[in-house]
Amino acid sequence: MVEIIILAMIFLFVGLRLWSVLGRRTGHEQQVAKPVEAPATIAPASRPAPDMPPQPLLAEPAIEPRATDGVRAISAADSRFDVTRFLAGAEAAYRMVLEAYWKGDVAELDRLADQPVRDAFAEAIEARREVGHVLDNRLIAIERAVIERASLNGQTASITVRFDADIAAVTRDADGEAIAGSLTDAVQTHDVWTFSRNVRADDPNWTLVETDEAA
Numbered sequence: 001m002v003e004i005i006i007l008a009m010i011f012l013f014v015g016l017r018l019w020s021v022l023g024r025r026t027g028h029e030q031q032v033a034k035p036v037e038a039p040a041t042i043a044p045a046s047r048p049a050p051d052m053p054p055q056p057l058l059a060e061p062a063i064e065p066r067a068t069d070g071v072r073a074i075s076a077a078d079s080r081f082d083v084t085r086f087l088a089g090a091e092a093a094y095r096m097v098l099e100a101y102w103k104g105d106v107a108e109l110d111r112l113a114d115q116p117v118r119d120a121f122a123e124a125i126e127a128r129r130e131v132g133h134v135l136d137n138r139l140i141a142i143e144r145a146v147i148e149r150a151s152l153n154g155q156t157a158s159i160t161v162r163f164d165a166d167i168a169a170v171t172r173d174a175d176g177e178a179i180a181g182s183l184t185d186a187v188q189t190h191d192v193w194t195f196s197r198n199v200r201a202d203d204p205n206w207t208l209v210e211t212d213e214a215a
Contacts, residue, residue: 062087063147067159070150074157078199081157083147089206090161090195091145097208098167101125102135113208114196120211132174140166140186148192152199159206160194162214190214 062083063071075081093112100108104125109118128135142165149160166186170178192214195206 067147067150073152077152087145091142094163095139102137117208134172136170136172138168140168155198155200157199158196163191165189
């Protein structure tokens, strides 16, 4: 009987200890750590520790050396500017503009490009329609996107990006028959596109203002 009483007291003590650890709510049980967004600046935006050497602008060569000063000037004028996010947006715009052009979607091009670029695309689309040609192209991959030039003129920022991409291109006639190209053989392309934006504007989007092939 004494042993039973002792065991019961031990169980009671252990139960009370477990309750004291697990049974109380601290107010933090449901809180989930949120990812910290990178500041809308480019490195080195923050001051390095005294015993650390200055950090490079980017860990990878996404910026040509000749564009570094321009990128820094844009970053200083626009605290929301971030190189990584800009290049991701530029790649998305590259894909959307190409696909809109291939489909002949002038309305989409009007949203993404300024008037001269939009008009040039629209003229090419119309010429293609007049001869009854249809583009059946695919952007296979963007191998590399690098900032080649950057500048800030007053409040207008301009950034030129070189895109190295693989594209499978086929031109079909009005009957859907292939007359040029192949979807099985991707061709490497090298384009140089320039984007512009007013750094004081509320709209964070950049506009395509020039397109060219890389030299």
